[in-house]
Amino acid sequence: MKRIDLRSDTVTVPTPAMRAAMANAEVGDDVMGEDPTINRLEEMAAERTGKPAALFTASGTMGNLIALLTHCARGDEVIVGDKAHMFINEVGGMAALGGIQPRTVPNQPDGTLALDALRDAIRGDNVHWPRTRLIALENTHNACYGSPLSLDYHRAVFELARAHDLKIHIDGARIFNAAVALGVPVREFAQSADSISFCLSKGLSAPVGSLVCGARDFIAAARRQRKMVGGGMRQAGILAAAGIVALDTMVERLADDHANARRLAEGLAQIPGIALEPARVKTNIVFFDVTTGETAAQLAERLARAGVLIGGSGATRLRAVTHDGITCADVDAAVALVAETLRETSFRLMRGSE
Ligand code: TLP
Secondary structure, eight states: OOOESSOGGGGGOHHHHHHHHHHHOOOOOOOTTOOOOHHHHHHHHHHHHHHHHEEEEEEEEHHHHHHHHHHHHHOOEEETTTHHHHHHHSSSSSHHOOEEEEEEOOOOOTTTOHHHHHHHHSSOOOOOOOEEEEEEEESSBBTTTTTTTOHHHHHHHHHHHTTOOOOOEOOOTHHHHHHHHHTTTTHHHHSSSSSSEEEEEESOOOOOOOEEEEEEHHHHHHHHHHTTTOOOOSEEEEEHHHHHHHHHSSSTTTTHHHHHHHHHHHHHHHHHTTTTTTTOOOOOGGEEESSSSOOOHHHHHHHHHHHHEEEEEESSEEEEOOOOOOHHHHHHHHHHHHHHHHHHHHHHHHHTTO
């Protein structure tokens, strides 16, 4: 039985072309700036984001941390969404390692931070207060149904930030999903930010790596921070080689993941015992709730036994993510297996009440 793994797009594996490129990659010592494959990937990333320079990092978490350490000093404050990956899922790295204080603003259902709330969160000049340094956005917004944030929104935040002399960092782990979903080139989003990070190891299917992109002096400073957090790698061109193939061949196909996610959402929404709004699904992430009285963890466990892996994401909430390893037929099979598993639930409940 094939396992249908919808836990995350991070479960993607390198394509045959990536493996071939990795095997044949030209490498050197990247801490000395001498890995030609990494240098090429960094140039490509800079070109795609329209930024002067880029830095290869081991992960998205490391890329975001390095960006924040580079923008902020200890005691500075970062305005960030209360559902942001950087706030929830990065082990408090900004506070623990950077002495940076996160100031949360509620994420709206579409992943944005209301402009008024942002404005209110910016500190004035007062000897008692930390200095607001940075606004951190996330596009697509993972916890908000993978919503892509619009270009207009980024521009509005950029204007606000500039009026208050603040920097902007975009956690663009899935910015290529946003670009494909909205038909907007990545560099347009990046133009409204001082730095942007993106991941190669999610929908783009490379095995490892993220890029942080920004101005030349910013990236030079970020390179020192990367060394400090132990992220200076040596012959890592074997990893960058896969990243180059990812950028060359895996971006356009994200549209298939989005179509599959929508199909999955529409199928799941028909199943009694599931609550879901398919119209909210704009990229490759589907959230839904189980309404039968069982917990998300219990349902996830039973689904796993049936051959569908879906992550629990709250008491009754689950998250399914489509990616290169999921075909349209897998989506239909997953919907059928979820329906069957939930039929068993209602059968058990009926028997229990007899
Ligand atoms: N997200 C992972 C988990 O950590 C939740 C996932 O399965 O979605 N920014 C965003 C928006 C992310 O979704 C993630 C990973 C990261 C950053 C961190 O990337 P990595 O895992 O490479 O450190």
